[in-house]
Amino acid sequence: MSLTLQILDPRHDPEPADWEELRGAARQCVTWRYDLLRAYAWAAQAPLLLTVLRQAGTAIGAVSVSLRGFRPHRGAYAGRRDFAGILDVHAPANRSQKGWWFAGDPAPEQRRELLRGCLRGLRRELGAGWRGTVWREVSPGEPELLPGRVRVTLPTAPLARLATPWRGVGDWYALLDRARRDSLRRRAKKFAADPSLSIQVGPARDLVSGAEAAELRAENDLKHRSRLFPLAPLPLPYLDALVGGDEVVAISYRDDGRLIGLSLILDHPDWPICLSWGARLPEDGGRKHLYFDGYVRMVEWATASGKTGLVLGKGQAEAKSALGADLVPSAALAVPL
Template identity: 70%
Template structure:
């Protein structure tokens, strides 16, 4: 077994990375150019590991190297700069809380995860004392290496299965009051706004997407740990990738609402939502209508379901989504 540790900011893309990503069915946020753009804007250095068995790429792990600082820096610092003597390895999916930070070409391989931790210990030194694994689902804890654990429940992940062939079939499973309000608003917005769903590069520019994203990020950003918004180069690459879908609401040429979806033949991921506030000329209830449009698109395109993401759990449950519990698990190195 071999573990290749990379800094996406300056290490070149492994020759077999894209083949591994596609073989594992991973979405566009794991494309190497997107990982590089994310790493340049991150507050902590990103370490990407490619795990190999008998020379064949078998899986990957992405982590942020979080070290204590007297003052919080906005960015991770220059590539190849001196590494902090102590810290925590935070395993998570860059730019997407709906996925895990580790995955496999085939089935889960705990031996490779153990090899990953050994490689991390050798590379970082004894001051790096623990690993935090985020988005650990029920039943996965036993698959992670390491003895003592500290578990912290995190927001559940909402997934909506779509066994229907028509939008009306989904409407039929909703509470009647919710169904009536969604239908009424959908008719109003369709009559008063331009509502479109399709390839992101056809519907929205990265600059206007960045403006809505930044405004939405400011509303939900933690005051204790303010992460910078996704940078313009990241959004340019994401939108132009051919693997993302956009839902747009426009009043004339003005973009009032935007949802970005990571496309996938089975389970697309609703990555982000942003809208102009009503007090600035936006429209109330676009957030709820957005789910109607995304579900309609997913049913019409034959997808098995939609990953609706985290947050607003009760709203998503009312729409028929299953809430899957998850935890963050701290494991000593």
């Protein structure tokens, strides 16, 4: 069956009529909502293209690509396309997902052919100077599902996943070593007994504003600015739309009304994704050890909600492993044409 491509610039092109149907069929989280893709694209450091793959007119998958040109640009956003560069395949605003997905589960050879056809179409659109591709967040066993024979593999931070097949947080505590279990319980009780500290878990739209989320995320984002192709800070319009919707859960810590800690979780029927954590430093009115207490609240919420598990994201791998998470190896795969 022939493949057709719908190549979109989310800044300018309207949302496809069947986009939400495709996103739902593929069980993709809220960061793939088209209005959020548009907000991300306007603030990104490189032009973003979204390609919808279709067979017989039916949308079957999508690929998100940033155009990393070879010429340096001044300013945060490079608005024009270069004549040459690299196709950087990644999920916008989310390092815990892949930049390519399908509504179904194509066979390995079919998957390779679909992605190969997508790359060929993008190069026809962009020109012959776009000679290489970088696939990000590639898991073990996936390289053979991607097109291209000559590859350079760069290991990246592992992805932490915590299965939650328990009736409550007590079952999770029982799996941890005694010192870790005791410290988590002690701190949770201490925070719960603090009359000036309010801890709430629920829909983000009820607990936090986009401006508050942006303020706490800003400090956390600075920790990752040295990465190759670092993510641009999420703009306020993006965070306003994100926390104002129906698919994001927040864990908020407030001291006499002032937000001092915040975790944002992208809800999902099975594996919600912990998108971000941000907290004020103790010298700025924050509290020590809120980071670890946040995991207690996440597990409480996930078990009460009947989730299969939590995607805890990247970074702090040793700490997440000590909390029972599995570390899934991840890599960036560079494929020259």
